[in-house]
Amino acid sequence: MPDASISATLRASITGPAKGFIKRFFATGLTKVLRGSENVLLWSYSRFELSPFLIYQGYVQGKYPLPSTRYKNEVNWYDPEVRGIIPVDNYKIRTDLLRRLKKEQGFSEEQRIQIKVNLNFKDTILSCARPRGIKNNTWITPEYVEAVIELHNMGIAHSVEAYQDGILVGGLVGLSINGFFATLSLFHTVDNASKIAFCYLLQKLKDDGFKLHHCGDVGSWFTQYGMVPIERGPYRKELMLAVTSPVTFTSNAPVLVI
DSSP: OOOOHHHHHHHHHHOOOHHHHHHHHHHHHHHHHHHHHHHHHHHHHHHSOOOOOHHHHHHHHTTEEEOOOOSTTTTTEOOOOOEEEGGGGGGGOHHHHHHHHHHTTTTTTTTEEEESSSSSSSHHHHHHSOOOOTTTOSOEEEEEEHHHHHHTTTEEEEEEEEEEEEEEEEEEEEEEEEEEEEEEEEESTTTTTHHHHHHHHHHHHHTTOEEEEEEEEETTTGGTTTTTEEEEHHHHHHHHHHHTTTTOOSSSOOOOOO
């Protein structure tokens, strides 16, 4: 008898009570091995192929994916006890960056950093995906890029881009779900270009009326913009209020008051 027929026969022979026992047995084992039911849920997410729907669904539930840099086609999902957010109405800009922004006003058109929104999303995320750092690697896989580009085509993923003399020199990509925004990644080829783009994003989120801005791990370089830690429970409450608030990520670049 072929293996497929054997498997089908075995499945058919397992009764309802037996199926329930097997489910409870493995659920108990996974909960112990993974140290909690929340981690079992995160592990189950990693078994699915990365897709626009899965990314969207994950963020709505308070989870976020980071493709593994060690194992191909493996995606790790996170729902930390504490994460970082930047208060939309109370963000901060460092003094040295403020000075740099003021200098911009005296630069020529060729030297000045110009900000555009959603003008060239694909090149922005591909630039974010380029290997960097000492190890020359990146967590942004081709599958992730493809999924996020599709989210952009749906009006969910966005880019804020920095140009100098018509050349893309920095920017960021993120997701907006009603009043919720998550910054995903940034890049720059000119000093401070990504930081300047991020300042414009912060002002844009405030102008557009966003409620919650997720930035990832506590203690990252986002602390210079006023990032604060928030525990899982309060975060989920703010997330529910944000994703049910009718807010639109508009296409206009904001005016940065400095």
